Amino acid sequence: MLGLGTIGLIIVAFLVIVALSVFFTFVPVTLWISALAAGVKVSIFTLIGMRLRRVIPSRIVNPLIKAHKAGLEVGINQLESHYLAGGNVDRVVNALIAAHRANIPLTFERAAAIDLAGRDVLEAVSMSVNPKVIETPFIAGVAMNGIEVKAKSRITVRANIDRLVGGAGEETIVARVGEGIVSTIGSSKHHTVVLENPDMISQTVLSKGLDAGTAFEILSIDIADVDIGKNIGAELQTEQAEADKNIAQAKAEERRAMAVASEQEMRAKVGEMRAKVVEAEAEVPLAMAEALRSGNIGIMDYVNYKNIQADTSMRETLGKMGKEQDKRTDGKK
Numbered sequence: 001m002l003g004l005g006t007i008g009l010i011i012v013a014f015l016v017i018v019a020l021s022v023f024f025t026f027v028p029v030t031l032w033i034s035a036l037a038a039g040v041k042v043s044i045f046t047l048i049g050m051r052l053r054r055v056i057p058s059r060i061v062n063p064l065i066k067a068h069k070a071g072l073e074v075g076i077n078q079l080e081s082h083y084l085a086g087g088n089v090d091r092v093v094n095a096l097i098a099a100h101r102a103n104i105p106l107t108f109e110r111a112a113a114i115d116l117a118g119r120d121v122l123e124a125v126s127m128s129v130n131p132k133v134i135e136t137p138f139i140a141g142v143a144m145n146g147i148e149v150k151a152k153s154r155i156t157v158r159a160n161i162d163r164l165v166g167g168a169g170e171e172t173i174v175a176r177v178g179e180g181i182v183s184t185i186g187s188s189k190h191h192t193v194v195l196e197n198p199d200m201i202s203q204t205v206l207s208k209g210l211d212a213g214t215a216f217e218i219l220s221i222d223i224a225d226v227d228i229g230k231n232i233g234a235e236l237q238t239e240q241a242e243a244d245k246n247i248a249q250a251k252a253e254e255r256r257a258m259a260v261a262s263e264q265e266m267r268a269k270v271g272e273m274r275a276k277v278v279e280a281e282a283e284v285p286l287a288m289a290e291a292l293r294s295g296n297i298g299i300m301d302y303v304n305y306k307n308i309q310a311d312t313s314m315r316e317t318l319g320k321m322g323k324e325q326d327k328r329t330d331g332k333k
Contacts, residue, residue: 031061032044032047038065038069040065042061053080055083060076060079060089063079066097067097070096079093082116087112091120091122092111092115095125099111099161102129104125117166123159124164127158128158131156132159133156133157134170134173134174135152135155136154138225139151139182140182141183142186143185143188143193144190145189146236147231147233148232149185149227149229150226150229151198152224153201154222155220155221156218157173157217157219158219160214163214168213173210177205177210180204180205180208180210195226198223198226199223205221
């Protein structure tokens, strides 16, 4: 069995190990040693303060060492404040180093503002050194002669560090260039002018200063491809002619309907007049009977009236037979 002295030593050793583990966990001694070896003066109490402020010391000290080795004047308080604001300290320091190597004037405050604005400051610096090419889809415009012309362009842009915060993005550049292409094609009297001089589009669009208010600077606009589309003018004329024909047909149908209605109305009037004639003819026998009763006419007058009616009927029958005979004779000829 172990003695009390041995047990006491084991307990003390265990407590010492636990205390050292807690100490080295809470106090980043190895990080402090790395900073001293790199020539960066960081107090051990500053590292402890970072732990108390819930700041990961390695996220601050490692970028600080990187900046010091690159010859940048960056303070530990600047890096810590940017970290507490939610920024990416390592990316900002990398951007500052890249800008310093490329002789691009970029301060820590500007880089931190760009990073906090949600833009990739390192990508912006890289784009300032190596311009980016944006390829647009086919943009269609119609020349004055009605022929559709489709043009595809390549836009070479460079990031403008001063306008990265609050400046418009690539979508605005593409939209403005597309608008310029459409207006340039539309102002051409003939589509062959655009086909012969496609650089006319790029020169016209580039002279409009389309990069104003954006986060980029347009270096060049090159027309990559030009194609002929539809004959929009002919299609519009065809559609207009079809519309005019439909309108004319509708108006003719309206006039026909009005004529039919008028014909029906006239037929109704003829029927009405015939009814009045029949009604008037029905009153003739009554009037004659009344005249006979009153002695205004005699029996011989009535007989003469009937003879005149019979003679008239005979003449009408003979006239109809003569007409039918003439028609048959003409048919045989």
